[in-house]
Amino acid sequence: MKKNSIVALLAVTLFACSSQKKQIEAASFSVDGRNVTVYTSADNTDFRLTKTDVNLQFKDLKQPLETQLCVFVNPKKTFQTYLGIGGAITDASAEVFAKLSKKSQEEFLKAYYDKDKGIGYSIIRTNIHSCDFSSGSYTYINEGDAALKSFSIAHDREFRIPLMKKAIATAGGKVTVYASPWSPPAFMKDTKNMLQGGKLLPEFYQAWANYYVKFIESYEKEGIPIWGLTVQNEPMAKQTWESCIYTAEEERDFVKNYLGPTLQKSGFGDKKLTVWDHNRDLLSQRATTILDDPEASKYVWGIGFHWYESWSGGDSMFETVGKVHEMYPDKNLLFTEGCVEKFDYSKLQRWANGERYGESMIHDFNNGTVGWTDWNVLLDQNGGPNHVGNFCFAPLHGDTRTGGLIYTPSYYVIGHFSKFIGEKAKRISSVSSRSQLLTTSFLNQDGKVVTVVMNKTNEKLKYNLCIGAKATEVFILPHAIQTLIY
Incomplete structure (x- = not known):
């Protein structure tokens, strides 16, 4: 085999291994042992990037009800690099x-x-x-x-x-x-x-x-x-x-x-x-x-x-x-x-x-x-x-x-x-179950997830942040934006 071909094959192999490693890291994401910290900014309040919740716990929620407002985050599904x-x-x-x-x-x-x-x-x-x-x-x-x-x-x-x-x-x-x-x-x-x-x-x-x-x-x-x-x-x-x-x-x-x-x-x-x-x-x-x-x-x-x-x-x-x-x-x-x-x-x-x-x-x-x-x-x-x-x-x-x-x-x-959101973070799947909430999420290189949720309504809302069969309950004020770190 020619030297150039060997070098090219080695480069492709290293790239494939690197990509596979990143996929494995995303696929192995678990909320076990993780707590959620919430930062909030809201209209008609003094909250401006204010830490409003710490140590929110994930609990079992295998099947949400239609009556429950949810934000579903799936770190296994990655998209563009930030x-x-x-x-x-x-x-x-x-x-x-x-x-x-x-x-x-x-x-x-x-x-x-x-x-x-x-x-x-x-x-x-x-x-x-x-x-x-x-x-x-x-x-x-x-x-x-x-x-x-x-x-x-x-x-x-x-x-x-x-x-x-x-x-x-x-x-x-x-x-x-x-x-x-x-x-x-x-x-x-x-x-x-x-x-x-x-x-x-x-x-x-x-x-x-x-x-x-x-x-x-x-x-x-x-x-x-x-x-x-x-x-x-x-x-x-x-x-x-x-x-x-x-x-x-x-x-x-x-x-x-x-x-x-x-x-x-x-x-x-x-x-x-x-x-x-x-x-x-x-x-x-x-x-x-x-x-x-x-x-x-x-x-x-x-x-x-x-x-x-x-x-x-x-x-x-x-x-x-x-x-x-x-x-x-x-x-x-x-x-x-x-x-x-x-x-x-x-x-x-x-x-x-x-x-x-x-x-x-x-x-x-x-x-x-x-x-x-x-x-x-x-x-x-x-x-x-x-x-x-x-x-x-x-x-x-x-x-x-x-x-x-x-x-x-x-x-x-x-x-x-x-x-x-950190350097070279990957956007991951983040979906709201209702139009009242807008959301996007990123997986940072340190393994932490950043989820942004925005409420444009006049109502205080309760929602579940769901990752797989686990969830934590969060409240968001009217006309507010939150960043959740976990």
């Missing part, structure tokens, strides 16, 4: 951070990026030059410089890069960083305008692909490793801010003929390239067009999506994510942006804002999503800065008048996932 949860460090976030008191800055960093003292964010998204959440439009080159000789990220060194470095350090260096462009420079577009949509001119496809490479090189020289890229933020939206339109075919061809090969030739073929980066509504059409082309698909790590499809008056299209996952199980799904729009200071503590996060995160993970990225990690007391007045909510707001922080329900709801 990548992480995080948010975007935009120019706006960094500028507000710089205006906080030193004490609030330290509090902010720990609140997001410290797993013990905060909620353990492990993903950072950032913008490639300006977006709407910048104080103004800018690029990294002089206008007209297609050769990119003037390329410089000096602008980002003032606020954004220092904050990113501090966030990464607080997280212990383990952060997944990816970047997204909102628009090419004006001269590269048919409209000669970074705002209001427009398209990338074909004669600048290569120059624009080179721009991504320059960005990666520049950020990595600053000590910020770039894990991946999305091709274009919201490529079907003509916005009043920085935006650029790509049809599915145009994005496919840009990836296939320019961006993918350019990353490969530059030594960045390992960077994870994500397409679409827009709402769930057209997710299937975009994925089909790009991924059914083998030459384009080979460069694509995954498909990104946002949650704003409800602008049309309809409901969130959670099932679309699952259907795309069924079609392309070898590709990854990544939630790349979501926020509560139309900022109103009087609604900072509106519980429904947080429930929107909980509902989306549960459905998205259950439909195969590996990672979930919120929009701005920090905005000011006006929902900005935003250079076109598109003010929004964030989980944390900084009051630039006092230098203090404002925590919103969204922060705590996200924390019910990000604080407890």
Whole structure:
């Protein structure tokens, strides 16, 4: 047998043994000797990631009755591997951070990026030059410089890069960083305008692909490793801010003929390239067009999506994510942006804002999503800065008048996932017997299960957490979210 064949066979055998070991570990899960600890956040209470139950015991419950509300968890059925949860460090976030008191800055960093003292964010998204959440439009080159000789990220060194470095350090260096462009420079577009949509001119496809490479090189020289890229933020939206339109075919061809090969030739073929980066509504059409082309698909790590499809008056299209996952199980799904729009200071503590996060995160993970990225990690007391007045909510707001922080329900709801789900956890089966409760579960590498349960009703509910023929009884308050660890 040839040496290469022996090496290949050995690699396959080791992989099979590793996979088999993981299956055996999941299959051998038992609740014997395990207790359940419950953390709760609830509307109209002081509960915010509060430990509300400890040492709940599992007892026999071989056949639940139809009258008993149950959450059925099966650790033997494993699905996607968890990548992480995080948010975007935009120019706006960094500028507000710089205006906080030193004490609030330290509090902010720990609140997001410290797993013990905060909620353990492990993903950072950032913008490639300006977006709407910048104080103004800018690029990294002089206008007209297609050769990119003037390329410089000096602008980002003032606020954004220092904050990113501090966030990464607080997280212990383990952060997944990816970047997204909102628009090419004006001269590269048919409209000669970074705002209001427009398209990338074909004669600048290569120059624009080179721009991504320059960005990666520049950020990595600053000590910020770039894990991946999305091709274009919201490529079907003509916005009043920085935006650029790509049809599915145009994005496919840009990836296939320019961006993918350019990353490969530059030594960045390992960077994870994500397409679409827009709402769930057209997710299937975009994925089909790009991924059914083998030459384009080979460069694509995954498909990104946002949650704003409800602008049309309809409901969130959670099932679309699952259907795309069924079609392309070898590709990854990544939630790349979501926020509560139309900022109103009087609604900072509106519980429904947080429930929107909980509902989306549960459905998205259950439909195969590996990672979930919120929009701005920090905005000011006006929902900005935003250079076109598109003010929004964030989980944390900084009051630039006092230098203090404002925590919103969204922060705590996200924390019910990000604080407890561990690196490379496996999602496992988690099913509610009634529509009143939403649930998802993960099996951490340390062998513990994390089950999240959310109650959107006005009633206090009693349910059984069931694993096989064992169960423990749990109460959940109205409009509450719980994380159960066992």
